[in-house]
Amino acid sequence: MYTLPTLPGDDVRQIMWRFAERFELQMVVQSARAVARGTVAKLVAEGVRNSHEWNDKKASLLTAFDHSGLSALFMDPAQGGFIEGPKNLALALVAFELAWVDGGSATCSLAGNLALAPIHEKGTPEQRDHYMSRCVPPQPGEDREMLRGAFALTEPLPYVGVDTGVLAGKVRVAEWTPGQEPLLKVEKRGRFITNMDFCNFATVAVDTADERIKTSCMVIVEQGDPGVFDRGAPTLKMVHQLSSTRDPVFNLTVPAGRIIGGYTVQDGVIVPNYSHAEIIGAVFHRTRIPVGLMTTAKLLSAVEPIIRYHRNRFRGGDAAQPGSPRFEQGLQQKEDALHRLLDLWAMGEAGASLGFTAARLADEFDPLEREKDRIFEERGVSGPRRQMAALAEVRDKVLEYARLMSCSEAGRDRARLAELESDPLVRYAHLDAVLNVLIPACKLWNTGAGATMMREAVSLVGGYGITEDCPGFFMHKWTDAQLEATYEGPEAVQRMHLSVTMTSEIFLEQFRLWAEGLEALAGSGFQGGALVLARAMRLWGLTMDHLQRAKDAEGKKLYHRKRQGVTFAMADAVCWLVSARLLIMDVLELAAKGPANPVVADSLEGILGFYTDLCQVQAARAAGEAGRICAELVYGYGDGTGLEEFAGLRARLDAALAGSRLAKDRAGQALAGVMIPEALDYPL
Amino acid sequence: MSAGFHIVVCGSLVPDPLQTLEPIRGPQGPGLKNEMMLPAILDPWAGHALFEAANLAASGGKVWLLSMGPKAKLQQVMMSVAQKAPFELVVLDGPAGGFTDAHFTARALAEAIEGIAGLDRSRLLLFGGWQSASRGAGSTLQMVGERLGVLDQFQGVDEIRVQDDGAFVVKERVEGGGYLVSRCAGPPAVLGWATGNLPEPPNNPQLGMANMRLIMPALQRAEPVPAEPGGLSFASVELPKARRETRLVKDLPPAEVAADILAWIKS
Ligand SMILES: Cc1cc2nc3c(=O)[nH]c(=O)nc-3n(C[C@H](O)[C@H](O)[C@H](O)COP(=O)(O)OP(=O)(O)OC[C@H]3O[C@@H](n4cnc5c(N)ncnc54)[C@H](O)[C@@H]3O)c2cc1C
Numbered sequence: 001m002y003t004l005p006t007l008p009g010d011d012v013r014q015i016m017w018r019f020a021e022r023f024e025l026q027m028v029v030q031s032a033r034a035v036a037r038g039t040v041a042k043l044v045a046e047g048v049r050n051s052h053e054w055n056d057k058k059a060s061l062l063t064a065f066d067h068s069g070l071s072a073l074f075m076d077p078a079q080g081g082f083i084e085g086p087k088n089l090a091l092a093l094v095a096f097e098l099a100w101v102d103g104g105s106a107t108c109s110l111a112g113n114l115a116l117a118p119i120h121e122k123g124t125p126e127q128r129d130h131y132m133s134r135c136v137p138p139q140p141g142e143d144r145e146m147l148r149g150a151f152a153l154t155e156p157l158p159y160v161g162v163d164t165g166v167l168a169g170k171v172r173v174a175e176w177t178p179g180q181e182p183l184l185k186v187e188k189r190g191r192f193i194t195n196m197d198f199c200n201f202a203t204v205a206v207d208t209a210d211e212r213i214k215t216s217c218m219v220i221v222e223q224g225d226p227g228v229f230d231r232g233a234p235t236l237k238m239v240h241q242l243s244s245t246r247d248p249v250f251n252l253t254v255p256a257g258r259i260i261g262g263y264t265v266q267d268g269v270i271v272p273n274y275s276h277a278e279i280i281g282a283v284f285h286r287t288r289i290p291v292g293l294m295t296t297a298k299l300l301s302a303v304e305p306i307i308r309y310h311r312n313r314f315r316g317g318d319a320a321q322p323g324s325p326r327f328e329q330g331l332q333q334k335e336d337a338l339h340r341l342l343d344l345w346a347m348g349e350a351g352a353s354l355g356f357t358a359a360r361l362a363d364e365f366d367p368l369e370r371e372k373d374r375i376f377e378e379r380g381v382s383g384p385r386r387q388m389a390a391l392a393e394v395r396d397k398v399l400e401y402a403r404l405m406s407c408s409e410a411g412r413d414r415a416r417l418a419e420l421e422s423d424p425l426v427r428y429a430h431l432d433a434v435l436n437v438l439i440p441a442c443k444l445w446n447t448g449a450g451a452t453m454m455r456e457a458v459s460l461v462g463g464y465g466i467t468e469d470c471p472g473f474f475m476h477k478w479t480d481a482q483l484e485a486t487y488e489g490p491e492a493v494q495r496m497h498l499s500v501t502m503t504s505e506i507f508l509e510q511f512r513l514w515a516e517g518l519e520a521l522a523g524s525g526f527q528g529g530a531l532v533l534a535r536a537m538r539l540w541g542l543t544m545d546h547l548q549r550a551k552d553a554e555g556k557k558l559y560h561r562k563r564q565g566v567t568f569a570m571a572d573a574v575c576w577l578v579s580a581r582l583l584i585m586d587v588l589e590l591a592a593k594g595p596a597n598p599v600v601a602d603s604l605e606g607i608l609g610f611y612t613d614l615c616q617v618q619a620a621r622a623a624g625e626a627g628r629i630c631a632e633l634v635y636g637y638g639d640g641t642g643l644e645e646f647a648g649l650r651a652r653l654d655a656a657l658a659g660s661r662l663a664k665d666r667a668g669q670a671l672a673g674v675m676i677p678e679a680l681d682y683p684l
Numbered sequence: 685m686s687a688g689f690h691i692v693v694c695g696s697l698v699p700d701p702l703q704t705l706e707p708i709r710g711p712q713g714p715g716l717k718n719e720m721m722l723p724a725i726l727d728p729w730a731g732h733a734l735f736e737a738a739n740l741a742a743s744g745g746k747v748w749l750l751s752m753g754p755k756a757k758l759q760q761v762m763m764s765v766a767q768k769a770p771f772e773l774v775v776l777d778g779p780a781g782g783f784t785d786a787h788f789t790a791r792a793l794a795e796a797i798e799g800i801a802g803l804d805r806s807r808l809l810l811f812g813g814w815q816s817a818s819r820g821a822g823s824t825l826q827m828v829g830e831r832l833g834v835l836d837q838f839q840g841v842d843e844i845r846v847q848d849d850g851a852f853v854v855k856e857r858v859e860g861g862g863y864l865v866s867r868c869a870g871p872p873a874v875l876g877w878a879t880g881n882l883p884e885p886p887n888n889p890q891l892g893m894a895n896m897r898l899i900m901p902a903l904q905r906a907e908p909v910p911a912e913p914g915g916l917s918f919a920s921v922e923l924p925k926a927r928r929e930t931r932l933v934k935d936l937p938p939a940e941v942a943a944d945i946l947a948w949i950k951s
Contacts, residue, residue: 005718010760023763023896024889030764031887045934069767069889082890469934598756602720675718677702679932 002609004670007304011599012607016586017356019093020593024083028090031068032097039064040098040105040242041682044473049104049241052234054197058242062148062198065109066137070094071146074113074120079129080136086366088286092359095290096352099297101682102473103480104242106294107487111194111243114287114488115149118203118218121282122261122274127220131201150199152190153280156247160205162493164280167216170209173270174253182212182256182270185227186219189249192487196231196246200224203260204250205276217272218260218279227252239476239483278384286362288439288488292446293355295484298477299348299450302457303341305472307676309461310337329672338668340456345671346583346618347453349611351446353582354575358438365431371424391429398429398506406513408520433506437498438578444494445575451481471680492568499567502574503544503559511574512541514581521584527663528584528612529619532656536623537577539649543630544570546646552637566633573626580615580622587611606670613667620660627653688850689745689871690804691737693771694793694812694825695730696753696780697761699723701817707921714783714921724757726765729813733877735885737811738769740844747771748803750796752789753780755906762899767892768885773902774800778909782818785916790827792909797832805832807871814839814876822876829874836873838866843881 010029014020039061043049048057065071073090075081083090091113098106112135119131134147152169154160159168169188176182188204190196200223207216223229228251235245256263261274313330314320320327331337376382381390401420404412420426458465458474465474485491501507518534547559547566558566590611594604627650634646699705699722706717716722726734737747748771751758755777762773776792797803797810810832812825822839829837840857847853850870855863857878936944 006721009721009723010763011756023900024893026760026763027767027887027889027892027896031767031889031892034764034887064886067886067888069887072890082893471932598754599720599760603718675704675706677700678704679702681700681702683932683934 001666002606002670004606004610004674005603006675008607009599011597012590012594015590015593015597015600017093017352018360018589019089020597022089025090025093028069028073028083029093029097032070032094033100035061035064035068035070036098036101036105037682041101043105043242044102044476045683047468049102049476051241052236054234054244058244059198061105061108061242066146070109071112072136074116075132075136079132080139081132086363088289088362088366089356089359092290092293092355096293096297096355099294099480100301102242103294103298103477103484104240106290107194107240107243107483110287110290111150112148112199114151114283115195115199115201115203117151117283117287118260118279119220122218122279124262127258127260127262131220145200147201148195148199150190150193150195150202150248151283152188152193152202152204152248152250153276154191154193156189156191162490164205164277167205167207167276169204169206171206171213171217171219172208172210173212176212183253184213184219184256184258185251185253186221187251188221189247190232191247192235192237192245193232193248194243194245194487196248197234197244202248202250205280207276212269214266214269214271216276217263217274218276219254220258220260221250221252221254225252225254237483239480284489285435285439288443288494289355289358289362291484291488292442292444293352293359295447295450295454295481296348296351296355298454298481299344299457300352302454302460302472302474302477303345303348304676305470305474305680306341306344306457306460307332307671307674308471308680309464310341311676332672335668337460338671339664340460342614342617342664342667342671343621344453344456344460346614346621347449349586349614350579350583350618350622351442351450353586354438354579355442355446357582357585358435358442361431361435361438365428365435368424368428368431372428375425391425394423394425394429395505397423397426398433399509401426401430402506402510402513406517430506430510433501433504434510436501436504437507437574440494440497440501440571441575441578443489444491444498444571445579447481447485448491449575451478451485454478454481495564495568495571498571498574499561499564502571503548508541508544511537514578515541518581518584521588526584526588526612527659528587528615529580529617529623529660529663530584532616532623532653532660533577533580533584533619535649535653535656536619536626537581539630539646539653540570540573540577540626542646542649543634546634550638558633558637566637569629569633573629576622576625580618583618584615587615610667610670613663613670616660616663617667620657620663623653623657688804688807689740689809690748690807691741691745691809691811692748692750692774692797692800692803693730693734693737694750694810694828695727695734696751696816697724697757698727698780698816698818700725707923709921714918715781719781720754720757724761726761727813727816727818729815729817729877729879731765731884732880732882733811733813733875734765734769734771735882736844736877736880737809738771738885739882740809740846741770745807746802748774748800750774750776750793750800751780752776752778752792752796752909754778755903759903762896762903763892764887766895766899767887767889770891770895773895773899775902775906776909777906779911780818782816783918783921785912786821786823786827788912788915790824790831793824793828794831797828805872808832808834808873809871810834810874812874812876814841814878825874825876832872834872834874836868837876838868838874839876840878841875841880842878844875 019025072081095106119127137146138144155168172185174183174185188206202221203218205218230249232247232249259272263270263272310331314326325333404417455478458478464470515534515537518530522531550558591608594600703722708717741747776796815822838854838856843855845853852868854866858864
């Protein structure tokens with residue numbers, strides 16, 4: 001039996017989340033943590049969340065972000081930032097640290113980047129340089145106003161929400177003198193727009209209302225442009241109160257050069273280079289990862305306060321005498337208290353593994369995407385359709401690449417792998433297929449399942465859970481999680497997205513290879529639930545195959561866009577599976593790299609013992625969820641006949657749960673002995 | 685005329701004070717339970733010294749931070765400290781903590797200072813904490829100074845004011861909340877800092893990145909300091925009799941805090 005010495009510290013996290021070699025990220029973590037557990041925690045403890053209005057105290061957050069480098073984090077060094085290259089992992093880590101204390105502060109820090117994201121992803125080089133560098137706080141000796149942005153897509157009912165297709169916001173030509181840049185009239189009403197109290201520019205999505213403008217687009221509007229820049233009424237939200245949200249009204253005249261990504265003039269018509277939908281697709285691809293991790297941070301942040309509450313429950317007074325189990329262990333004497341905390345912890349770990357993996361892969365993906373764009377431009381392949389057709393041509397290579405990558409080092413054809421790897425289109429298409437599942441999965445599952453689990457955290461500290469005095473602000477965190485599940489695309493949007501992406505041939509093959517890898521891992525003696533998870537993944541694959549072929553009594557296809565009862569449920573199931581698998585991958589990384597880290601090495605046996613059991617706890621839970629969903633779908637739409645293969649696999653899945661409760665018992669025992677700090681490192 | 689000071693700040697890491705600190709006896713003598721796993725911070729007294737040094741050197745001069753500690757842990761601590769002030773790190777990969785021998789530490793530090801390339805000893809200000817948060821013996825810095833022949837020593841320093849002629853005035857804490865104010869003709873001198881007057885600077889990752897270019901090689905280069913046989917040994921180690929009790933109380937006015945402490949002392 002192992003013992004868990006302490007809660008996992010930075011050394012363990014850096015290995016698991018793969019930034020042990022990246023000092024700039026480690027510094028950013030320290031920076032964000034200092035703001036979170038200092039400025040932010042103090043504001044929350046002072047009750048600053050108890051108002052809808054933005055005020056000076058809330059504004060002190062912006063100063064703290066500016067001073068600690070967080071405002072400049074999104075920028076490249078040439079624009080005044082300090083991290084070279086893609087910044088998805090950096091942004092994910094910052095959101096995690098801030099949300100560890102308060103989700104609204106994380107939103108506040110991220111919203112400025114969200115405003116810049118359309119410019120960053122699709123803006124012209126001039127737009128990018130201008131706005132990115134002016135959003136950096138002025139350096140000593142520099143005299144300029146700093147820009148802060150808002151991102152305005154959502155509109156008052158009955159317009160844009162989940163459905164971003166029908167825009168009420170409009171753009172028209174206001175004035176077009178031949179030979180001069182056209183002037184545009186931009187009318188947009190926003191609903192629930194973050195940063196509206198202090199932003200001085202906004203990136204707004206508008207449709208064309210003029211035959212001289214070809215399509216919808218996104219436009220940059222600035223305070224000071226002629227017309228109305230009305231910040232509107234504050235949103236009477238009850239969560240994320242350290243962020244600013246209002247319903248603004250814009251009615252402004254701007255030069256056509258503010259169309260994000262630029263435009264061409266064809267036959268007297270302004271043709272934006274990107275429609276609003278294309279830009280939004282590119283933006284949300286990445287920005288949803290930090291949001292998912294915000295809820296995850298809440299779960300993991302709850303572990304320490306819950307342990308402390310449970311241990312101290314009967315101390316003081318004469319309720320129990322020092323030395324007695326009641327005094328020393330408190331509520332940790334009770335199995336359920338330990339087991340439920342493990343469930344929460346395991347889900348938090350799996351969410352973190354999913355989110356940080358997605359962020360890391362997004363960092364790999366960014367340059368590949370640019371390279372793909374360059375290649376396509378060179379070959380004259382333009383427009384999403386033609387690009388998709390071009391990518392379909394490399395599909396077989398991508399499948400081969402995925403298979404070769406999952407072979408053992410010894411068994412793989414290294415020369416061929418290197419050849420495939422050197423083709424950026426192959427790597428692009430592979431990562432694209434994977435990320436198109438991992439990113440929506442992170443947004444959907446980390447926030448949705450996470451919010452439900454956060455309720456469990458509230459329960460675990462009894463009545464204190466719903467009070468202001470609860471160490472760790474659980475009540476705030478529980479309700480905040482609900483917003484994280486909603487903004488930047490609610491759960492329904494993620495499920496719709498997954499319904500399509502998780503059926504791509506490349507993803508399905510990759511998923512099958514992951515299951516195969518887990519089987520090999522289980523065969524090598526790894527105890528962390530690899531087998532049960534592999535079988536659950538096989539079952540999911542079998543179910544998908546069945547659903548895509550089977551029809552209901554009326555002869556209608558089961559797997560169909562309109563049948564959300566099928567597609568959405570399968571999307572939920574895949575999230576449980578990929579997140580549980582990625583936790584195992586991170587624990588394997590810890591096993592591989594831990595021995596070389598002198599801080600971790602001494603206690604590695606205990607840490608790995610605990611984490612392996614936690615993997616098994618999560619794998620069992622994930623397999624249970626996925627198995628239930630698959631069984632409901634497979635049996636639920638049919639008459640129960642001809643499903644022997646499914647029934648057999650389901651039975652083998654159940655059998656592979658052998659020992660998983662014992663793992664939970666062991667982890668529970670370790671949890672009861674873990675050393676925690678004397679007090680929380682941020683105020684009440 | 686601070687332009688010329690070469691300031692060496694001696695400081696290492698201590699466990700984060702909010703952690704549970706439980707002495708245990710290990711194979712190498714006494715230590716803290718799970719000490720290696722506990723998150724560490726820069727010794728707060730040394731931290732004050734570092735911020736004061738950076739402030740003094742802002743208009744010229746140079747700062748080195750000399751640290752002896754387990755280098756993997758020092759590296760973690762640097763991720764935060766390197767963002768707070770510009771300095772060059774000199775690392776000794778050796779023990780740090782409440783149970784090290786101050787003589788051994790002082791000798792290692794003094795030798796390291798003698799080896800710093802480009803250090804002009806005639807302009808040396810040797811900074812550090814007047815005590816350490818892991819053990820308040822307050823002896824190490826004095827011994828480092830003695831070994832280097834720096835005999836102008838000030839302890840419990842809260843302020844240094846440099847005058848135009850290069851001399852400086854130092855305020856040292858003395859009994860009863862008073863200060864001893866001395867004038868020193870110039871370097872070299874030892875200043876063991878109390879809290880000083882400066883707040884902890886916010887983290888600045890840009891500065892951190894600049895510092896890291898020298899810090900990482902310094903950490904990689906750091907040689908293990910061989911343990912000294914037959915040095916200090918501990919007959920017994922125990923927690924102070926009064927148990928530490930951490931209570932978190934919200935919004936208590938200072939007068940009530942004082943009354944609370946008074947009641948505790950009387951009880
Ligand atoms: C505090 C806060 C800050 C925000 N910040 C911003 C911001 O800065 N910029 C911005 O542009 N927006 C922002 N938003 C808006 C946010 O993105 C939207 O609220 C969100 O996209 C959902 O839109 P809606 O509220 O109109 O929900 P609706 O579109 O009305 O959807 C409600 C629910 O109906 C169901 N549903 C809807 N459509 C479907 C479907 N096709 N299939 C199945 N089910 C469906 C789902 O259950 C969904 O959750 C913010 C919102 C809040 C609350």
